[in-house]
């Protein structure tokens with residue numbers, strides 16, 4: 001496989017610095033992580049990246065190789081702080097068992113709400129640069145579902161900002177979403193395929209839409225080039241072909257794939273844990289279990305971005321607080337009327353907007369502040385314990 005040189009620039013720019021020589025460079029270690037980690041290095045801790053979390057145990061890639069830690073040591077009360085594949089951690093290498101002292105602040109996090117009744121967020125992947133939303137061409141396209149994934153992906157900036165800590169994630173960039181249309185070999189008619197690509201492009205302004213096939217290799221080199229920079233996560237329904245795609249990039253069967261070819265999104269989930277994989281062609285890929293649904297979680301920013309044309313139209317409404325229902329001079333309703341804005345798209349926008357408002361209202365400011373205080377207190381306790389331990393050793 002060959003890659004355009006531009007896609008490799010983020011790595012080659014590190015080549016002269018110390019981070020590139022670091023044993024964790026292949027896992028995404030860079031100068032910024034090194035700077036973030038410096039205080040922990042001073043305490044004799046080693047950095048590590050969480051490559052897998054499975055019930056009570058997590059595997060962490062460290063300069064000394066992959067170690068495992070008991071998550072009992074690292075499970076906080078706050079679900080947003082539960083250790084997740086993709087996290088960078090400070091590991092106590094002398095501990096028995098080795099355990100995680102702290103997680104470094106997340107650059108990005110893909111978070112969904114666990115259920116509509118509760119206000120808890122579930123973190124699916126952290127510190128990702130690209131979010132590949134995998135959509136199978138073997139089944140009918142569900143545009144609303146893609147819009148939902150995109151809204152969450154576009155709200156993935158600064159995992160700590162999601163805790164309500166405005167200072168932590170302010171101004172940070174979200175991960176870049178792309179839509180990967182898998183099993184393109186099942187749509188042999190080029191004209192039909194290009195229409196399907198366009199359908200997605202229309203609902204995903206500014207987002208790359210890439211048809212791929214693990215069966216024929218179509219689009220694989222382009223996808224490999226995209227994911228060769230930084231960390232990428234594969235998200236989507238069960239049976240979409242995520243693990244097959246991961247294996248294709250790895251060049252060998254690392255992930256187990258579903259045996260039956262014809263069942264998409266039905267039956268048993270083949271992948272059950274989130275796995276971080278180092279790609280031979282560069283970059284890091286996180287394969288995840290199939291998702292039945294993703295509830296929005298504080299995704300207001302993302303909803304606005306996904307439906308940016310509706311937000312633009314609303315600027316032209318006569319009343320600035322127009323809710324686009326029956327107001328005179330409503331530019332949005334006029335666009336629906338003349339066919340420029342599909343009714344389906346507007347309904348989807350309203351549905352996601354309302355769902356997000358409900359979830360934000362539930363996770364009220366007081367709860368968020370509590371979560372934050374609790375975490376800061378624990379952090380301070382951890383540091384104090386560390387100081388005490390170091391004091392004894394000296």
Ligand SMILES: Nc1nc2c(ncn2[C@@H]2O[C@H](COP(=O)(O)OP(=O)(O)OP(=O)(O)O)[C@@H](O)[C@H]2O)c(=O)[nH]1
Nearest residue numbers: 214215238239240241242243244257258270271290
């Ligand atoms: N025709 C065709 N079938 C594919 C392609 N990629 C994957 N499949 C088939 O789709 C089925 C599901 O693939 P998996 O890779 O296990 O899907 P997954 O998204 O990882 O599923 P979960 O782990 O359950 O989330 C398997 O039977 C694959 O052989 C493709 O490019 N073309």
Ligand SMILES: [Mg+2]
Nearest residue numbers: 242243270271
């Ligand atoms: Mg899988």
Ligand SMILES: [Zn+2]
Nearest residue numbers: 317322324330
């Ligand atoms: Zn209006």
